[in-house]
Amino acid sequence: MTGGGVRWLLLDVGGVLEQVDDAAWPGQFRTRWAAAFGLTDEEFSARLSNADLPDAARRTGVDDEYWGKIGAALGASAEVLASMRADFWDAYCGTLNQPLFDFLAGLRGQVGLAILSNSGDGAREEEERRFGFAAVFDPISYSHEIGVTKPEPEAFRIVLDRLDAAPADVLFIDDVPENIEAARAMGIRVQLHVETTDTVAAIRAAVSGGA
Template sequence: MFKAVIFDYGCVISTEQVKHEIEAMVDLIKISEDTFKSYYYQYRLEYDRGISGEEYWSKVLSACKVDYDQELIVKLINHDLKSWTVTNQAMLDWAEGLKKNGYKLGIISNMPKDILKYMRENFSWLKNKLFDTVIFSCDLRICKPDPLIYRQCLDNLDLSPVECLFIDDSEINIQAAKEIGLNVFHYRGLEDLTTLQAMFVK
């Protein structure tokens, strides 16, 4: 019997990355989308561990061999932020229902400071403490799939791995969670929410 559900943020609590914001970043840099994504993700874990947006985008733009200034970096930070901050309301509604039924809730997310700052200022579900613990990589300077980030969440919840269900869209993160004993659900899209809901019908 589960006592807690632990959520990833990106593509689980949030929607998939917003396409037109990706296109806006590509248009600003004037390179192919494939090249952009390659360098965007090459340095992403460093950003998620806590380097500044300016440092992250300087690395990306230098790798892309693009001339840049501070104005361009500010625009990219803004589009990137917007691309990850559309929430999946159906998932949040389900989380609220779980909370009312006595389950503990957690988040483990790889998250850069710029996006997290916006979320903390604007998302009511973070302000009202819907989640019993929220673990963001930029705060700990540790990213999934490092087992330490999962263990920190479990310590905060005061629960064992077998008492928790972890939901993530990344196979790498799912496997790491399984290795420390967490129950896992590999989330692939909103159609999976019905399956999740059925797992908690009493």
């Protein structure tokens, strides 16, 4: 990263603001609930694949339809489906990266704070209820609301327009190398998140103009 201080910090959620292993939890969720229904992982996945689920990653207002079709595909009672749905969101959201969140909250007024996250319909409500992101970040851009997912360039173009910012005005922080490279290709400054201490140091440098 080179140049003066950034005007905006743009953060991913899962794996950055939230401590959650996005590569692991979906498989663990599948195995857990396949067993609950007396199915193998493959049988469970096949039923969901045949359920004609709406694209909850790029559409809003489909959360109830999505889970209703899952319930029908599995023959789940309303009570069991509600338990499964709650377990999904607990796994999806993980726990708050409190040190990073607190550090960023302390930067309010010094630099703009925004979110760009691949998401499922319902994520805004679930994450807001748990973590109160809206008190720190504005705007918050979820893929299911903007209709496009990272690493597609359009996702970044939409957010740059919302920020009224040039690419070099923004430091983008994500834990997925593919997303980092897509942002870098557009001229956005980037930081691959691995350890919170390293990310905090990179943010300090970027905000001060030393990056």
